[in-house]
Amino acid sequence: MDGTFNENDISHVVEADKAHIWHHLSQHKPYETTDPRIIVEGKGMKVWDQKGKEHLDAVSGGVWTVNVGYGRESIANAVRDQLIKLNYFAGSAGSIPGANFAQKLIDKMPGMSRVYYCNSGSEANEKAFKMVRQIAHAKYGGKKHKILYRDRDYHGTTIGCLSAGGQDERNAQYGPFAPGFVRVPHCLEYRAFEQEGAPVENYGLWAADQIEAAILREGPDTVGSLCLEPVTAGGGVITPPDGYWERVAEICKQYDVLLHIDEVVCGVGRTGTWFGYQHYGIQPDMVTMAKGVASGYAAIACLVTNEGMFDKFKDNPDDPLNYFRDISTFGGCTAGPAAALENLRIIEDENLLENTTRMGDYMLDQLGALMDKHSVIGQVRGKGLFLGAELVSDRDSRAPVPEKQAQAVVADCMAQGVIIGVTNRSLPGKNNTLCFSPALIATKDDIDHILHAVDGALGRVFG
Ligand SMILES: Cc1ncc(COP(=O)(O)O)c(C=O)c1O
Numbered sequence: 001m002d003g004t005f006n007e008n009d010i011s012h013v014v015e016a017d018k019a020h021i022w023h024h025l026s027q028h029k030p031y032e033t034t035d036p037r038i039i040v041e042g043k044g045m046k047v048w049d050q051k052g053k054e055h056l057d058a059v060s061g062g063v064w065t066v067n068v069g070y071g072r073e074s075i076a077n078a079v080r081d082q083l084i085k086l087n088y089f090a091g092s093a094g095s096i097p098g099a100n101f102a103q104k105l106i107d108k109m110p111g112m113s114r115v116y117y118c119n120s121g122s123e124a125n126e127k128a129f130k131m132v133r134q135i136a137h138a139k140y141g142g143k144k145h146k147i148l149y150r151d152r153d154y155h156g157t158t159i160g161c162l163s164a165g166g167q168d169e170r171n172a173q174y175g176p177f178a179p180g181f182v183r184v185p186h187c188l189e190y191r192a193f194e195q196e197g198a199p200v201e202n203y204g205l206w207a208a209d210q211i212e213a214a215i216l217r218e219g220p221d222t223v224g225s226l227c228l229e230p231v232t233a234g235g236g237v238i239t240p241p242d243g244y245w246e247r248v249a250e251i252c253k254q255y256d257v258l259l260h261i262d263e264v265v266c267g268v269g270r271t272g273t274w275f276g277y278q279h280y281g282i283q284p285d286m287v288t289m290a291k292g293v294a295s296g297y298a299a300i301a302c303l304v305t306n307e308g309m310f311d312k313f314k315d316n317p318d319d320p321l322n323y324f325r326d327i328s329t330f331g332g333c334t335a336g337p338a339a340a341l342e343n344l345r346i347i348e349d350e351n352l353l354e355n356t357t358r359m360g361d362y363m364l365d366q367l368g369a370l371m372d373k374h375s376v377i378g379q380v381r382g383k384g385l386f387l388g389a390e391l392v393s394d395r396d397s398r399a400p401v402p403e404k405q406a407q408a409v410v411a412d413c414m415a416q417g418v419i420i421g422v423t424n425r426s427l428p429g430k431n432n433t434l435c436f437s438p439a440l441i442a443t444k445d446d447i448d449h450i451l452h453a454v455d456g457a458l459g460r461v462f463g
Contacts, residue, residue, distance in 0.1 A: 010050050013038060025424065042070025045439055045446050047419075055414070058438045058450045059421040060292075064233060064265045064386070067292040068346045069439040075297040075342045082338035091117055091332040101337035104344055105304065108274040111283045114310045116303040117336065118328035121264035121290035122156025124301040125227070128260045128286045129160055130326055131305075132224040133180075135258075135312055138322065146218055148211065148226040148257070151186040152235030152427060155227060155262050164227055167235055167426040182218055185210045186232070189241045190379045190390065190398070204241030212251045225258040225286075230276025233265040236423055236433040237388025239381050245280035258309070260286040264301075265386070268292040269347050269440050272357035272384035279383065285309050293340050300336025352440040360384040363436065363447045370451065374458045376401060387436040389454075400432035405461055409434060412457035418450055 014035050022028075023036060038050040047055050047070065060066040068075075082097055089095060102115040118124050129147055136145035149155065149164035156162075162170070163177035166186070171177070185195055187207035192198040199206050215223050228248070232238035252259040259282070266276030267289035273279055275287065286309060290301035316322040347353065360383065367380040367389055378392035391401040391409070406422045413420045421435035434454070438446060 010038075010040070014050060042066075044069045044071065045442060046070070054417055056418045056446060056449055056453075058413075058436050059419055060437050060439050061296050062419070062421070063291065064270060064437045065291040065296040067269055067440050068295045068343055068350075068352070069441045072295070072297065072342075072346065074346070075295070075339050078338045078342040079298055079335045082334050086334055088333050090329070091327065093332075095332070095334050095337070097334050097337035097341055101341045101344070104341060105302070108344075109287065109304060111306055112287065112304050113307040114305045116305070116324075117331040118301045118303065119299045119330040119333070119336065120156070120301050121262070121288065122158045122161045123328060124264070124288035124290055124303045125155045125164070125260075125262060126158060126160050127303045127326060127328075128225070128227070128288055129164070131286070131303075131309065131313075131324065132258060132260075134324065135309075136224050138316075138319075139312070140221070140224075143222055144224045144256075146180050146182050146223045148182050148184050148214060148223060150184050150228055150232075152188065152238060153186075153227075153229045153232050153262070154234045154426070155229075156264075169428050169431070170234075170426050182214060182223075184214045184226075186235070186238065187240050187244050188232075188236060188238045190381075193398070202243070204243035205247050207241060208244050208247035208251060211248060212255075215251065215255050215257060220255040220257070223255065223257050225260050226252055227260040227262060229262045229264075230266045230279070231271060231383055231386060233386070233435075234423060234426055236390065236427065236430070237382050237386065237435055239383055240280075245277070245282050249280075249282040258285040260284065260288070263287050263289045264291055265437075268344070269353055269356055270384055270386045270437065272353055272360055274353070276383070292343075294336055294343050295339075297343065298333070298335040298339035299330065300333075300340055347440065350441070355442070356384040356440045359438075359442050359444070359447055360387065362444060363387055363438075363451070366447065366451050367436075370455055370458070373455065374462065376458060376462045382436075385436075385438055385440060385442060389434045389436075391432045391434065400430050401462075403431040406432050406434065408461045409454070409457045412460055413453045416453045416456065418453035420450065420454065 039047050040050055041048045047057050133145050136142055151166040153166040155164045160178055162174055163181040165171045189203045192203050261277045261284040263275050285306055287304045294300045313324045371377045376391050377389050378398055379390045382388055391406055393399045393401050410420055410422050423431040423433045
């Protein structure tokens with residue numbers, strides 16, 4: 001389309017959508033009287049809808065996914081070529097793009113060594129949970145099976161992942177959940193005052209120590225792993241406080257708790273390093289990733305482990321249960337690693353990590369400048385091109401603005417042709433953080449365009 005939208009009549013598509021599509025995360029009653037948005041085409045940072053209206057996408061496909069931008073012919077060609085050669089074989093066998101991408105990926109992850117392919121972030125996290133459970137049974141008589149997760153984090157949509165879900169509104173009405181998942185407190189310093197006992201100084205260490213307290217309460221011999229997002233995404237773009245991650249890693253080591261880092265959002269460049277955890281000099285046992293791995297050009301997710309984890313699944317070949325007895329049918333699709341290889345090449349050749357850091361710093365700065373004009377912005381935070389602005393009705397009490405008002409800001413930006421995000425029916429009473437995650441190719445002009453829209457929207461919604 002590329003700005004030259006040809007207004008062919010696609011009303012039949014809209015009708016078919018209205019008649020048959022069950023949209024994700026959507027209340028459909030309004031579609032009885034209005035049309036759903038259908039995204040027809042994309043190029044670079046822009047997408048066009050069924051009416052030919054152009055939008056600047058500040059959320060990489062809505063959910064932090066299209067990291068290298070839309071319309072990448074080289075990825076499409078790589079996928080096409082691979083599909084003609086071999087589209088699929090079950091992952092019990094290897095494939096050429098699978099091996100090649102694994103090698104390239106592991107090059108970016110010193111200390112890690114094995115890649116398990118599947119096809120969604122939820123699925124990758126489920127695999128990690130299953131590994132923890134299998135190790136517990138094989139090595140600890142089933143005892144060391146508990147999985148710690150954190151308030152406000154999200155790990156996926158399945159019942160297993162919701163059992164590790166720290167977002168009560170996301171979880172509501174989907175229980176009962178799986179046993180053996182234990183919640184630890186969030187580490188959002190801006191809301192430390194709501195946490196009993198949280199200190200003003202050294203909050204990061206305190207927040208990490210709450211994890212140790214949970215391990216001691218449950219019994220270290222019952223806790224198998226800790227699953228955390230490096231920077232919490234849908235829970236409000238929470239950058240960890242100083243000292244937090246270093247202490248978390250220490251605690252895991254001390255109590256022999258496997259460290260599982262969910263990089264489904266942060267992974268493959270979003271925060272300006274290949275992986276979010278690499279900002280903190282720590283070494284995980286398991287890393288899960290999905291969205292940005294192939295920028296949405298094909299469905300692919302990976303669970304990456306270190307060799308120590310891998311060894312536990314082959315150290316007793318006489319035992320018929322001594323391997324990971326798991327499969328993902330579509331983990332054998334070759335389109336995923338073929339697209340991921342080209343996606344990685346683009347990030348390297350176009351220096352997109354460096355651009356992400358530079359543009360992210362600029363955007364954070366400019367969001368900070370908007371705080372002078374709009375007292376409704378309580379805090380801005382984030383890393384790289386992964387940013388949030390928490391809206392409060394009063395800076396002293398930090399009372400969150402009502403969700404409807406935060407959504408009105410998003411709707412106003414949309415009317416201006418700029419797509420931004422907001423925490424969405426995730427945290428009761430706290431869906432008040434605007435989310436920004438433009439593609440890693442964003443230019444200064446793109447960032448200015450986004451911020452201009454936000455500035456206008458805040459003015460109109462809050463005065
Ligand atoms: C941090 C995190 N983990 C896991 C998931 C689940 O990924 P998927 O939707 O691919 O199952 C998401 C999705 O938003 C996420 O944000």
